[in-house]
Amino acid sequence: MSTVAVALTPVCAVSAVPLEGGVAALVSGEAVAVFRTHSGEVFALSNVDPFSGASVLSRGIVGSRGDAPVVSSPMYKQAFDLRTGACLDDETVSVPSYDVSVVDGVVHVGSVRPVGEVT
Amino acid sequence: MTKRQRIVVVGHGMVGHRFAQAAVERGLTETHDVLVLGEEPRAAYDRVALTSWFAHADGDGGSDALSLLPGGEYDDPRVRLVLDSVVTEVDRAARTVTVVSPPSAVGSRDGRQNALLDQQGVPGAVTVHEYDVLVLATGAAPFVPPVEGRGKDGCFVYRTIEDLEAIQAASAAATSGVVIGGGLLGLEAANALVQLGLDTHVVEMAPRLMPVQLDDGAGSTLVRHIERLGVTVHTGVVTEAIEGGSSVTGLRVRQAGTDEGAPTQVVDAQVVVFSAGIRPRDALARECDLEVAPRGGVLVDEQCRTADPHVFAIGECAAPGGTMYGLVAPGYAMAEVVVDALLDGPGTFTGADMSTKLKLLGVDVASFGDAFATTDGSLELTYADAVAGVYKKLVVSEDGSRLLGGILVGDASAYGVLRPMVSSGLALPDNPEQLILPVGTGAGIQLGMPDEAQVCSCNDVTKADILHAVTDQGCESVGDVKQCTRAGSTCGSCVATVKNIIEDHFASVGRVVDKGICEHFRLTRQALFDVVAVHGYRRFDDIVAAHGTGRGCDVCKPAIASILASQTSTHILEPATAELQDTNDKYLGNIQRNGTYSVVPRIPGGEITPDKLIVIGEVAKDYGLYTKITGGQRIDLFGARMEQLPAIWRRLVDAGFESGHAYGKSLRTVKSCVGSTWCRFGVQDSVGLAIALELRYRGLRSPHKLKGGVSGCARECAEARGKDFGVIATEKGWNLYVGGNGGATPAHARLLAGDLDTATLVSYLDRFLMYYVRTADRLQRTSTWIEQLDGGLDRVREVVVDDSLGLGAELEAEMARHVGGYEDEWRATLEDPTKLERFVSFVNAPDTPDPSIAFTTERDQIQPIAPALIPVGAPA
Ligand code: SRM
Ligand SMILES: Cc1cc2nc3c(=O)[nH]c(=O)nc-3n(C[C@H](O)[C@H](O)[C@H](O)COP(=O)(O)OP(=O)(O)OC[C@H]3O[C@@H](n4cnc5c(N)ncnc54)[C@H](O)[C@@H]3O)c2cc1C
Ligand code: SF4
Ligand code: FES
Numbered sequence: 001m002s003t004v005a006v007a008l009t010p011v012c013a014v015s016a017v018p019l020e021g022g023v024a025a026l027v028s029g030e031a032v033a034v035f036r037t038h039s040g041e042v043f044a045l046s047n048v049d050p051f052s053g054a055s056v057l058s059r060g061i062v063g064s065r066g067d068a069p070v071v072s073s074p075m076y077k078q079a080f081d082l083r084t085g086a087c088l089d090d091e092t093v094s095v096p097s098y099d100v101s102v103v104d105g106v107v108h109v110g111s112v113r114p115v116g117e118v119t
Numbered sequence: 120m121t122k123r124q125r126i127v128v129v130g131h132g133m134v135g136h137r138f139a140q141a142a143v144e145r146g147l148t149e150t151h152d153v154l155v156l157g158e159e160p161r162a163a164y165d166r167v168a169l170t171s172w173f174a175h176a177d178g179d180g181g182s183d184a185l186s187l188l189p190g191g192e193y194d195d196p197r198v199r200l201v202l203d204s205v206v207t208e209v210d211r212a213a214r215t216v217t218v219v220s221p222p223s224a225v226g227s228r229d230g231r232q233n234a235l236l237d238q239q240g241v242p243g244a245v246t247v248h249e250y251d252v253l254v255l256a257t258g259a260a261p262f263v264p265p266v267e268g269r270g271k272d273g274c275f276v277y278r279t280i281e282d283l284e285a286i287q288a289a290s291a292a293a294t295s296g297v298v299i300g301g302g303l304l305g306l307e308a309a310n311a312l313v314q315l316g317l318d319t320h321v322v323e324m325a326p327r328l329m330p331v332q333l334d335d336g337a338g339s340t341l342v343r344h345i346e347r348l349g350v351t352v353h354t355g356v357v358t359e360a361i362e363g364g365s366s367v368t369g370l371r372v373r374q375a376g377t378d379e380g381a382p383t384q385v386v387d388a389q390v391v392v393f394s395a396g397i398r399p400r401d402a403l404a405r406e407c408d409l410e411v412a413p414r415g416g417v418l419v420d421e422q423c424r425t426a427d428p429h430v431f432a433i434g435e436c437a438a439p440g441g442t443m444y445g446l447v448a449p450g451y452a453m454a455e456v457v458v459d460a461l462l463d464g465p466g467t468f469t470g471a472d473m474s475t476k477l478k479l480l481g482v483d484v485a486s487f488g489d490a491f492a493t494t495d496g497s498l499e500l501t502y503a504d505a506v507a508g509v510y511k512k513l514v515v516s517e518d519g520s521r522l523l524g525g526i527l528v529g530d531a532s533a534y535g536v537l538r539p540m541v542s543s544g545l546a547l548p549d550n551p552e553q554l555i556l557p558v559g560t561g562a563g564i565q566l567g568m569p570d571e572a573q574v575c576s577c578n579d580v581t582k583a584d585i586l587h588a589v590t591d592q593g594c595e596s597v598g599d600v601k602q603c604t605r606a607g608s609t610c611g612s613c614v615a616t617v618k619n620i621i622e623d624h625f626a627s628v629g630r631v632v633d634k635g636i637c638e639h640f641r642l643t644r645q646a647l648f649d650v651v652a653v654h655g656y657r658r659f660d661d662i663v664a665a666h667g668t669g670r671g672c673d674v675c676k677p678a679i680a681s682i683l684a685s686q687t688s689t690h691i692l693e694p695a696t697a698e699l700q701d702t703n704d705k706y707l708g709n710i711q712r713n714g715t716y717s718v719v720p721r722i723p724g725g726e727i728t729p730d731k732l733i734v735i736g737e738v739a740k741d742y743g744l745y746t747k748i749t750g751g752q753r754i755d756l757f758g759a760r761m762e763q764l765p766a767i768w769r770r771l772v773d774a775g776f777e778s779g780h781a782y783g784k785s786l787r788t789v790k791s792c793v794g795s796t797w798c799r800f801g802v803q804d805s806v807g808l809a810i811a812l813e814l815r816y817r818g819l820r821s822p823h824k825l826k827g828g829v830s831g832c833a834r835e836c837a838e839a840r841g842k843d844f845g846v847i848a849t850e851k852g853w854n855l856y857v858g859g860n861g862g863a864t865p866a867h868a869r870l871l872a873g874d875l876d877t878a879t880l881v882s883y884l885d886r887f888l889m890y891y892v893r894t895a896d897r898l899q900r901t902s903t904w905i906e907q908l909d910g911g912l913d914r915v916r917e918v919v920v921d922d923s924l925g926l927g928a929e930l931e932a933e934m935a936r937h938v939g940g941y942e943d944e945w946r947a948t949l950e951d952p953t954k955l956e957r958f959v960s961f962v963n964a965p966d967t968p969d970p971s972i973a974f975t976t977e978r979d980q981i982q983p984i985a986p987a988l989i990p991v992g993a994p995a
Binding site: 010011012016017018019020021023024025026029031034037038048052053054055056059060061062063064065066069070072074075077079 | 638639660669670671672673675676677697698699701702705706710712713714956957960961962963964967969970971972985986
């Protein structure tokens with residue numbers, strides 16, 4: 001058995017998350033968006049788009065803005081930093097970001113991280 | 120209170136109109152009432168663009184498009200316009216004008232505040248109007264030389280919309296036509312005859328075409344171009360007589376310089392257009408004893424005032440300092456000067472730049488400054504390439520330091536840089552020949568243009584004016600600057616320079632005027648399209664690695680996905696492209712405000728069987744979807760959760776439906792009226808054609824969405840002219856219109872070609888759409904694309920109809936590949952388990968619906984509840 005902290009929920013095989021794409025997962029009743037970047041890094045943000053309230057962020061386009069890996073909301077296109085959840089188009093807005101790790105090819109989502117903390 | 124002054128303007132042409140506009144804009148109407156009397160039946164129109172009337176000559180569309188005052192009235196009630204009224208006499212002692220008004224015009228514009236109103240005309244009668252200031256703006260009339268037979272039916276001039284109507288009508292029954300006069304206007308008239316399908320000849324007395332503007336080298340280069348277009352040019356010949364009985368049958372000509380009785384030759388023609396120069400319409404002035412210049416034109420001083428301080432003359436009827444100017448720009452300047460004079464301003468008119476640049480039958484021709492090197496000691500530099508049909512000449516000062524003038528034929532791209540160099544006296548670079556050598560041999564020097572350089576000669580707008588509009592008036596684009604300064608709004612030849620100035624300015628202040636589509640690509644969509652085509656790329660990774668930076672975004676990824684889709688016809692959800700798609704494409708549906716999707720099956724041409732209607736009803740009922748008839752003649756089912764989409768589409772596909780692409784930047788609908796099958800007015804089967812076109816172009820990924828329409832007759836019930844491509848049935852076939860849309864900036868489609876048979880229509884449409892797909896910017900609809908193409912609709916016509924680039928077959932082949940490769944995206948998705956994998960609510964709980972989606976009921980159908988308002992724990 002691997003040494004996984006209790007708070008981490010396994011959600012899916014990492015291969016189930018498309019490269020430069022996302023999937024939605026249900027973690028303790030919350031919708032979480034799990035993303036994988038081109039380099040294979042995995043990130044997790046709340047799936048709820050703060051501008052529309054709809055649970056859709058996992059369906060956005062994953063790419064980059066400057067050095068930041070971002071997802072742009074499929075609803076009104078604002079970009080969110082995958083590492084922090086900060087909205088890059090409105091500094092007053094951010095979405096919760098989650099601890100996430102890949103263990104034995106499986107994505108595990110942990111608890112919500114304090115705002116501003118970087119992986 | 121001082122009494123309001125009365126200004127009477129005679130003539131509502133381009134210059135009379137500019138005078139009225141300037142009077143309003145500059146506050147002259149605060150103290151003056153203006154009465155404008157115009158002889159023509161319609162308000163002033165853009166005579167410079169007269170020839171484009173033919174392009175719209177269905178109904179009265181052409182006249183509307185040309186109008187300078189589309190409503191027929193000025194916003195300011197102190198300016199009154201009375202049309203259909205000829206001023207027949209001026210009494211300078213009494214300060215009155217006598218007007219003869221045909222019944223149709225009088226009494227139609229009453230009820231307005233104007234001191235002149237009490238002198239309202241009586242139908243059909245002669246009226247007299249008093250003036251304090253008289254402005255003659257009567258323009259000029261074509262000169263018809265006293266040739267035997269010039270009164271026969273079939274002889275025309277080329278000046279007014281009525282002239283064009285008459286030429287068009289006569290051409291219907293004619294096979295050949297001849298234009299007398301190979302000057303600027305004559306060649307334009309020849310162009311019109313070619314467009315009207317006539318075997319066209321031009322006869323010119325001088326040994327070359329455009330003798331006033333061009334030298335021999337340029338003239339012969341132009342002849343080669345023009346003959347290639349099917350016009351026969353006869354230079355150095357004089358017209359002896361017009362042959363025929365009551366109607367023209369031909370033109371008898373002989374060599375210039377030979378005597379009467381020398382051998383003659385007959386050019387067959389049923390249409391003859393005189394274009395042998397113009398004469399100022401100065402008769403009113405002559406008759407009231409005002410002096411006219413020796414070669415015609417009302418003699419005026421630098422303020423455009425005649426010897427009578429109450430009378431001014433402006434435009435082509437005037438001869439300031441004895442010279443008349445046959446161009447609109449000097450006329451506009453004169454109009455401004457008179458308004459200024461009446462406001463006690465200091466403005467004067469001291470001559471004008473007679474430079475010309477035009478596109479004749481698709482050939483660039485420009486002549487500017489001292490084109491004939493008449494300045495003492497001036498030197499000529501010429502460059503000619505007979506194969507390419509290019510002739511360029513620069514005239515420079517003796518010491519080579521200044522540009523004095525020049526001529527460009529076949530490639531006038533340098534005109535925008537060169538002409539201002541003449542007017543501003545900017546120093547020439549050390550090797551001035553670089554300015555006219557073709558790019559690649561070292562040319563392309565970008566010259567700093569001084570601020571006072573005049574950029575738009577039609578409207579006298581300098582570089583400084585343009586910069587001011589950008590820095591102080593918030594203008595961001597050519598369109599803005601056009602509105603603010605009028606630059607580019609007349610002949611359009613300065614638009615490219617205006618654009619460069621705006622872009623240079625933004626670049627100089629560090630504002631990124633990157634034409635790149637986003638931070639990841641410094642390429643335009645068009646350049647990206649070409650890059651993909653040339654290298655045969657199939658993956659975003661390869662494109663961004665070779666031509667971009669970073670990992671892309673919601674701008675470049677969908678754009679590249681669309682480019683790949685239009686070049687390859689592979690399914691948009693293939694692994695290589697699936698993650699590039701915008702959310703709507705990614706789930707083959709339109710996302711709604713609560714994260715659900717809409718379902719829009721294709722209903723080509725709006726035609727649907729009862730059975731299919733029932734299926735839609737049943738599916739909607741079974742899945743509890745909201746249904747609505749769309750503005751696009753089909754039915755939209757709203758409120759489907761993402762994971763429900765495959766099952767819903769399974770039902771629809773099994774019943775024979777396919778994707779309607781409501782989500783894609785691709786063909787939406789081809790709207791149709793009921794057409795000749797049922798409608799008592801229909802002349803063609805509009806439904807049949809609409810369905811055929813919708814099925815032909817379905818799935819075509821394009822820079823923006825595409826809509827079409829087909830109407831069965833000119834009543835236009837399908838609103839085809841509000842679509843990117845619109846087809847309207849005629850007795851003989853179909854008229855094809857392009858560039859229409861509704862939406863945020865509505866535009867009416869304009870005629871591309873008329874009376875086409877169905878096969879030709881389809882081939883033109885294939886070319887048009889593929890040309891658009893290849894060259895438009897991202898999210899640019901056809902209307903804005905056409906507007907921003909150099910040459911506009913005429914350019915499109917050259918490429919699509921005349922096949923001037925020889926691209927026709929290639930564009931059609933690309934469309935054939937698209938049509939052949941089409942498959943229904945939804946059917947293909949249902950058949951491929953890997954594509955279906957994405958349609959789950961949660962990767963780890965595929966059967967749990969998204970708890971944030973909930974509905975309430977209104978008017979018996981579901982309605983989304985805003986996610987924030989859903990009580991925690993509420994059932995979905
Ligand atoms: C459903 C419909 C409204 C309706 O209930 O009637 C509709 C709905 C939408 N329209 Fe529309 N438009 C609909 C007819 C129109 C029309 C009328 C027409 O086609 O005759 C117009 C004006 C005509 C035109 O396009 O030239 C129209 C002009 C727009 C525009 C503005 C385009 C423009 O050039 O300015 C947008 C925005 C865009 O495309 O960028 C838009 C975008 C949209 C989108 C796709 C917005 C979006 O991305 O979510 C809407 C969602 C559709 C959905 O969820 O299914 N819709 N939209 C109509 C669907 C027609 C169809 O059967 O496909
Ligand atoms: C086909 C064509 C192409 C052209 N291309 C160019 C070009 O590329 N660039 C350029 O600079 N110029 C061009 N011109 C010339 C340009 O159109 C004229 O310079 C311009 O129209 C002059 O304006 P205006 O107001 O003086 O005369 P007009 O526009 O002719 O207006 C005069 C008006 O006065 C009316 N009128 C005359 N007498 C009376 C009367 N007694 N009572 C009442 N009304 C009267 C006339 O009916 C007419 O409507 C072109 C002209 C033509 C015909
Ligand atoms: S456009 Fe003409 S044919 Fe079509 S429905 Fe209207 S009236 Fe009938
Ligand atoms: S030069 Fe003619 S519009 Fe500017």
